[in-house]
Amino acid sequence: MSAVAVEGLLKRYGDHEAVSGVDFSVEEGEIFALLGPNGAGKTTTMEILEGFRERDGGSVRVLGRDPGTKADGRWLRGQIGLVLQDIAIEPYLTVRESVARNAGYYPAPRGTDEVIDLVGLGEKRDAKVKDLSGGQKRRLDLALGVVGDPQLLFLDEPTTGFDPNARRGAWEVVRNLRDAGTTILLTTHYMDEAQELADSVAVIAGGKIVAAGTPDTLGGRDSALARIRFALPRGAAIADVPLAVTDAEDGLVTAEAEEPTAALHRLTSWALDRGTPLERLTVEQPTLEDIYLGLTSSYAQQDASSPSADRGRTPSPERRGRRPGRSRR
Numbered sequence: 001m002s003a004v005a006v007e008g009l010l011k012r013y014g015d016h017e018a019v020s021g022v023d024f025s026v027e028e029g030e031i032f033a034l035l036g037p038n039g040a041g042k043t044t045t046m047e048i049l050e051g052f053r054e055r056d057g058g059s060v061r062v063l064g065r066d067p068g069t070k071a072d073g074r075w076l077r078g079q080i081g082l083v084l085q086d087i088a089i090e091p092y093l094t095v096r097e098s099v100a101r102n103a104g105y106y107p108a109p110r111g112t113d114e115v116i117d118l119v120g121l122g123e124k125r126d127a128k129v130k131d132l133s134g135g136q137k138r139r140l141d142l143a144l145g146v147v148g149d150p151q152l153l154f155l156d157e158p159t160t161g162f163d164p165n166a167r168r169g170a171w172e173v174v175r176n177l178r179d180a181g182t183t184i185l186l187t188t189h190y191m192d193e194a195q196e197l198a199d200s201v202a203v204i205a206g207g208k209i210v211a212a213g214t215p216d217t218l219g220g221r222d223s224a225l226a227r228i229r230f231a232l233p234r235g236a237a238i239a240d241v242p243l244a245v246t247d248a249e250d251g252l253v254t255a256e257a258e259e260p261t262a263a264l265h266r267l268t269s270w271a272l273d274r275g276t277p278l279e280r281l282t283v284e285q286p287t288l289e290d291i292y293l294g295l296t297s298s299y300a301q302q303d304a305s306s307p308s309a310d311r312g313r314t315p316s317p318e319r320r321g322r323r324p325g326r327s328r329r
């Protein structure tokens with residue numbers, strides 16, 4: 001059974017259709033990343049899955065239940081963990097008190113100290129929340145999201161504001177959770193994060209899924225042409241280059257190749273025969289970011305000029321100030 005199954009999901013705000021028939025599924029035990037430009041519909045979709053927003057159409061199953069119904073929604077609160085941006089945390093509690101308090105909302109929580117160590121806040125155990133740095137607060141958010149030992153964890157941009165070391169630490173925590181059996185659904189704007197963490201990804205743009213797959217195969221990435229670049233050797237003409245040249249600017253030649261091994265062999269043999277080195281030689285497959293930008297650039301422009309983009313949104317206050325298991329619906 002899929003941990004999350006979404007079919008034909010629809011959500012309108014007034015006459016603006018924010019989510020227009022979205023389908024995807026998240027398998028048990030995987031890390032799934034929902035990617036998309038600002039205003040694409042990620043938060044709306046996540047809030048519907050978490051039971052904080054009503055949908056206008058389509059079917060949604062989370063751990064086999066419908067988060068849109070009262071009884072299932074209540075049950076789900078005890079099974080899912082949330083890590084959001086700017087969650088409301090009491091500033092005068094210590095780290096330990098905050099985590100222990102959240103643990104009390106769940107039927108079978110993890111140990112408070114274990115979770116504090118897991119997110120790397122051991123040395124800040126007795127510090128007050130108000131005295132934590134921005135990155136440390138985000139680690140505390142992560143601790144609060146996982147202390148209930150959830151079957152399914154929602155992570156909203158989990159490493160925004162982290163320094164590079166802290167990001168790697170957080171990735172390790174997320175991978176460990178997955179390896180211990182937690183299913184994880186995250187949103188991120190960092191393609192390296194999706195590449196590092198996600199087993200599956202889906203790209204949403206303009207309220208629709210525009211591509212889905214693994215980070216390595218998304219949008220035909222695995223079969224995309226390799227890009228070979230090098231400085232044109234002194235005395236050589238573009239027409240002499242034994243590859244299909246697609247671009248030549250400032251003396252830097254770009255060629256694309258289906259079989260980079262054979263193409264490089266031809267190219268380096270040519271250069272060696274001429275007795276001229278190939279300076280600035282690089283070979284690149286498109287990165288996840290290249291593929292993502294290709295899929296979403298037109299939507300990003302569209303969104304920036306759409307009237308709804310600056311309409312201002314009402315955040316879901318229940319979601320932000322959420323006390324697990326006690327939320328009113």
Ligand SMILES: Nc1ncnc2c1ncn2[C@@H]1O[C@H](COP(=O)(O)OP(=O)(O)OP(=O)(O)O)[C@@H](O)[C@H]1O
Nearest residue numbers: 013018037038039040041042043044308309313314
């Ligand atoms: N409460 C609301 N009322 C009216 N419009 C809204 C509301 N919430 C979201 N929207 C609109 O719905 C669209 C999708 O918004 P959503 O927050 O789901 O996007 P997102 O993908 O999470 O974006 P971001 O990456 O910026 O967080 C946007 O055009 C947004 O302006």
